[in-house]
Amino acid sequence: MTDTIHNTILPMTDTTVTPEDYTGEDGLLYCGKCHKPKEAYFPEGKTFFGRDRHPSECDCQRAARKEREAAEKQRSHLETVERLKRQGFTDKTMQDWTFANDNGSCPQMKNAAGYVARWEQIKDGNYGLLLWGKVGTGKSYFAGCIANALMEQEVPVCMTNFAAILNDLTASFAGRNEYISRLCSFPLLIIDDFGIERGTEYGLEQVYNVIDSRYRSRKPLIVTTNLTLEELQHPEDTAHARIYDRLLEMCSPLCFTGENLRKAAAQGKMERLKRLLAGKEICL
Incomplete structure (x- = not known):
């Protein structure tokens, strides 16, 4: 059980660190790009398996997540529309x-x-x-x-x-x-x-x-x-x-x-064909 916690749950509390990140005066990790914290302390001094902090989204991470969610939503929407049209038209x-x-x-x-x-x-x-x-x-x-x-x-x-x-x-x-x-x-x-x-x-x-x-x-x-x-x-x-x-x-x-x-429409198509056969340019 302890191994399961360490191998599954604890990695979820890890914060992703990039070379630009830095530690602020409050001891938390900050994003080197947007300068917003990527960590937050648990309330009232509580801890979780010896850890006093948990990951927090900085502005960069939040923007990236929203972009991923929007792309996934659009992909799902296009798939739904394609299915509806395939099923709805004879x-x-x-x-x-x-x-x-x-x-x-x-x-x-x-x-x-x-x-x-x-x-x-x-x-x-x-x-x-x-x-x-x-x-x-x-x-x-x-x-x-x-x-x-x-x-x-x-x-x-x-x-x-x-x-x-x-x-x-x-x-x-x-x-x-x-x-x-x-x-x-x-x-x-x-x-x-x-x-x-x-x-x-x-x-x-x-x-x-x-x-x-x-x-x-x-x-x-x-x-x-x-x-x-x-x-x-x-x-x-x-x-x-x-x-x-x-x-x-x-x-x-x-x-x-x-x-x-x-x-x-048929008449217009015929006229375009006549112009093509006569070697003339047409605008489609």
Whole structure:
């Protein structure tokens, strides 16, 4: 027992000495750089295994410790964000849908920033969004910016689509309830391209189960769709009606208008290619 104390505990009370250090008038060791004590006496003349002093952080040691702690915290944060994005996106390219990469062509993007900035109130109030409009108007990118920004704050988000969900449910029929429960466990669920999965009775039933389960979880849902608000408000049959009614109850509609950003991007890429083929310099 005595050997354990000497070999384990006592070294913890040793003070690290550098060539610049010196002993002060009070008998304590001082740092040769910041001139602050690296030792302190035990209170009221007490001792510990014959020692009357214990190590104390000088300013240099404290600064070095804080720097190490900050680096470790940053490393842990980056690992967490990387894991959340790996688990939260069905498509790796979605990780590039960020505010930093936004080209400013979507007039609604300020609302995405506001959604993130007020996330705590959004979450507590269970405020969802239904992003609707024509193809290529920036709905998915808008939702991806929200997802990435929240993940960078270490908030778990799942951004998927019903095609992927239905495939997963079909592949793991026995664990269907557990799968839906996992989807509903995310603080924010984003379903992209809603509406393309319409068709079979089974598919519609599973779509409703997912949306209804999310509704009962009382957590925010963001949905993007190319359907018009008119189509959502006046569905073609009862099966669609109960799905759309749930969505409109959970999510506030936000219309996306303007030019097709995908066509504009493709046109710009074509023009750059023409200039390259003509042997002209281009600015990327």
